[in-house]
Amino acid sequence: MESRIKAMMAFFCLTLTPQLAQAQPDMVDTLELGHSIVMVTTDLPGGSNGRGSGVVVSPEYVATNCHVIANSNGANIAKFRDGYQPTGLKANWRRDLCLLKFTPLPFKPVPMRESKTLRYEEEVFTLSFPAGSPVPQPSYGTIKGIYAYDGGRIVRSSATFAMGSSGGALFDQDFNLIGLTTFKSPGHHAFFYSLPVEWIKELMESPETVSLKTEEVPFWALPMTERPFFMQVVIPYQNEEWATLKTIAEQWTSKEPESADAWYFLGLAEEGLLQLPQAEKDFKRAYSINPRDLDAMLALSRIALVQNNLGALESLQPAVSALDKTQGDLIAQQISKLKQSN
Template structure:
């Protein structure tokens, strides 16, 4: 499956994206969109007709701020009078509206989970076309997903196809990192499985040009639906991702040391992570990477084997083991790695092939 990516200038600091142009479109029938009959790991991309159905559940959320400015975001209808978006889209508001097919609606109440950055707006007489809320806790590594957003530089909803790359345990749920990218205006946009179920809300990316894209799980949306409503101008708190670095989740703290090859720093963070979450798949993976690059290949292999025992399709681990085998001259193991990755997707095998190239060759390819 080809992953569509929206090219944009990545932020140099942790940031959420909350602006887009006015986009509206029609979907007149106020009942849940019917799910497309697909297998869990379908080989075919979703049809245009199916994607058009999903787009019909999106709205544009506009926030007039107390300082006279405007903030923008995406929202998705979960029933005819309720829209889910990110809470940070609504911060410091003096007025909120949601636009759908050229018509604007003002919310009358709010359900807010400020910590997890999930808010649900309630409207009267909106008659939105909703989507079904799926099970975010049954997702698997490399499962294909659909992200639909309303970025500022696009005249229409933007579709990005990607795959689940990591599942991070947090507060009895899993924050989802997917390869489907999002940009300015995408805060609050929906992520669907290939059956058309809402599985997550796109929220924030990590710093740097090799950003990780984090999506809040649908499980938190379901939990929020059971909470009391609050006033639209109720006091709010900052989301977990906007905390000082040492107070952020470990899965966010490891990104920069990992991407900047600061292996001792990565090891220190990971060991702290493993004390609190000894069975965390991602903690074990990063521990393996740290040890591999610090020269303890035996310990690295031990961590990687623990990862595969928990998640056999953890592609990043398979690639690292393949690289270790290549460095040791074990050609048969390298060949088996190619077979395993190709069985998952041709893209993963291509990624492994690229990683096997000498660093000088890779640098030359980048500069061409």
């Protein structure tokens, strides 16, 4: 039974398969949008330099991550080989969000869309300067998680980013800024997170900060037990530490009973522990809370396949296919095989 469940988890690719749709914009489509993405450079103690990304969010402000510029000797932005020096700074060190202030910049600010309007499995893309690239580079994916936190919603997507991308942009298909690419989990199959634009708008109304020096730690770098539950579950999940994952997920469901992700990760832990009836119940709970929870649908499909439950597979297949045709086709193949064997 255990080996079969693991085979099914691999077959359905679980949560981490990048979904690259034909509708995603290419480099040409994003060329003009790239004019609003800038490189942030810093002078670090010891004489070295640092690099990150930034997004023009108003004629005066460029949003970036505070960890890009914190405790540096100075920060500037660069675009088209021209440099611009900020005249002021607004910072929320714990949220890891900073706004560099300029005299009006010759770049077009990007429109912003609040995270409360986002939906799971929406196609998204990032633009940033990974690995010191001289031009903004795109990365494509879908929204995989939306987590309420500190007055906003942290967005997890399958659009990857690398060193140098901190402070870059996460866009929807209408070229609205929906997040600031900020941090990722450790491990081979990393989770990628972006800060909400609500925090940017809120910070614009805050007083200026007088120094780049800080001893505050971003929320995502706090000791593990002080981080949000959506971060605490990742490493146990990646390491298949199912008992540990179950303990954390139970705490999460108790604190946030309306979080579909909490019930999904609890179901994953129970599935890993071969507690299939309870896992199925909790996956259904996640699916009922979030009808666009593709990962919960795939988990239910795995259990249905292990149980040879043809009816459940046939019920799930259209909903899966509507969000991910490739996964829907795989389930259709399994339905066909089951019918042939019966």
